[in-house]
Amino acid sequence: MAGNGPAPKAAVEARPASTVVLLRDSSDGLETLLLKRNKALLFAGGAWVFPGGALEPADWQAAGDDVEGAARQAAAREAAEETGLCPAPQSMIQISHWTTPLSEGKRFSTWIYAAPCPENCDVVIDGSEIHEARWISVQAALQQHHDGTLAVLPPTYITLCDIARYPTVAALLASGESRQPPQVFPRPARHEGQVLVMFRGDSGYESGDGSLPGPRHRAVLEGSRWRYIHDGVAAEFPPLTGA
Structure with a gap:
């Protein structure tokens, strides 16, 4: 006889996605570009995030169906679409990889990269999904979050904590040779x-x-x-x- 109660739901498959932490040097130390998501969005509405999104067919095609290469392509494409900035995929270093918990109804398998900001480019946002963009020092972002004035999700918060230890973009990028990007399953x-x-x-x-x-x-x-x-x-x- 079957057991009582409904059968447990199978976990939703995690969709490949990627995020890029755009960086530049300033007199206040390492700066990053944060985007504020539309408050009306169901996922992370009102939160400050890095540019990113799910992989699309064009990303796979550009990378010859290599998933890591496609993730780099997606990170560059999403940055261009959401900010008008175009980081080079080959300039990125991987910081970490996060997979959405099994209990969630929408899941992503997300590569998180860091990349230097392209020079002489203005930030342009769509005003729809993204309502605001700001360059901010990493230390200031963490302080404002601690003060309760900058809402971020755990992957963003922990990424900020991670990169806060680097004084310059060059120092962070140089860490790519020895960095072992953690696979994070919260x-x-x-x-x-x-x-x-x-x-x-x-x-x-x-x-x-x-x-x-x-x-x-x-x-x-x-x-x-x-x-x-x-x-x-x-x-x-x-x-x-x-x-």
Whole structure:
């Protein structure tokens, strides 16, 4: 006899996507371009993000069906469409790769790249999906997020924390030779009324129980700001921020 209750739903397949962190040097240190999404959008409405989106057939064609090459092409294309800037795919270094949790109804397998900003180009946004664009120092972006005035999602927040340790664009790009981009599979949960996202190495990651004692590898939403915690975690699970 069949068990009680409906059968569990199969996870939605993650769609390939990519994001590019555009960078430039300034007197205030490393700067990045952030875009504010339309508040009316169902996904990340009102949040500040980096340019990016799903891979399209033209990206696969340009890369000869190589998925990593197609991801670079998509990152460049999305940057051009959303900002008017055209970073060269070959100038990008991969920072990380994030896969949307299995529990989500819309999932993406996202390559996150960093690239120098093309010179002598003005930022142009569409005013529809993207309502605002701003160059901001990475340190200022983190401070404004901590102050509750800059809304970002965990991948954006952790990426900002990661690149904040580099003083210049050149220093960050040079790290590409030794960088091992982490494969990130976040797992959402709640604990003591707080929203949190656990990463591999957290004591509650496998079970999904954020209350379990032990190592902490998670981002916790405190009010409107995220706080990244990496405490007591085994060496095989290094910090996503590189610290």
